Structures are given as structure tokens and as C-alpha cells.
Amino acid sequence: MSYLVEDAPARRRFEILVDDALAGFTAYRPRGADVLVFTHTEVDPEFRGKGVGEALIRGTLDEVRRRGARVVPRCPFMAAFIDRHPAYADLVTATEEQ
Numbered sequence: 001m002s003y004l005v006e007d008a009p010a011r012r013r014f015e016i017l018v019d020d021a022l023a024g025f026t027a028y029r030p031r032g033a034d035v036l037v038f039t040h041t042e043v044d045p046e047f048r049g050k051g052v053g054e055a056l057i058r059g060t061l062d063e064v065r066r067r068g069a070r071v072v073p074r075c076p077f078m079a080a081f082i083d084r085h086p087a088y089a090d091l092v093t094a095t096e097e098q
Contacts (some may be wrong), residue, residue, distance in 0.1 A: 001050070004057045005059025014063070016056040023047040024056050025077060032070040035093060041077040061088045
């Protein structure tokens with residue numbers, strides 16, 4: 001299985017493609033130039049239980065870090081991922097204000 005995580009800014013979400021098929025997304029609201037408020041993550045039922053959700057969040061957070069941006073993890077799935085992977089905790093900002 002090959003994964004590709006891409007930002008789809010027109011849809012305000014990061015998407016994950018698995019073997020070129022859309023398998024899930026994590027939606028966001030931009031706040032200012034460098035904060036993304038993540039509100040919801042969804043993985044297609046066909047891809048659940050295969051690590052696709054974690055690959056999506058990891059790829060998203062890696063891209064956020066590359067951009068020098070920060071996140072507000074309102075999505076429980078993303079928040080739980082960050083709790084389990086403290087190396088990403090520095091990307092979290094407590095405020096939605098920018």
C-alpha cells in the first residue's frame with residue numbers, strides 16, 4: 001500500500017490517497033497565516049483499521065511543521081494522535097486567535 005498526503009486548500013482539508021484512491025481527509029479552518037484549526041478527520045470504512053488515519057495525521061503534521069505553521073487540534077482523533085506522539089506537541093497552539 002502506498003500513501004500520499006496532500007493539502008487540498010480549496011476544500012480546506014488534507015487528503016490521503018492510498019494506491020491513488022481517496023481514503024480519507026482531515027478538515028481545517030485557517031486562522032491567520034500560520035495556524036490551522038483541525039475540526040474533523042474521516043477515513044473511508046474500506047481503509048479503517050489499516051493505519052490510514054495515523055498516516056494521514058502524521059503526514060499532515062509533518063507538512064504543517066515544514067511550513068512553520070501551528071495547529072489547534074479540535075478534532076479528537078488528531079488530539080489523541082498528538083497525545084500519543086509527543087514529538088508533535090510543539091506544533092500545538094492553545095489559541096485560535098491570530
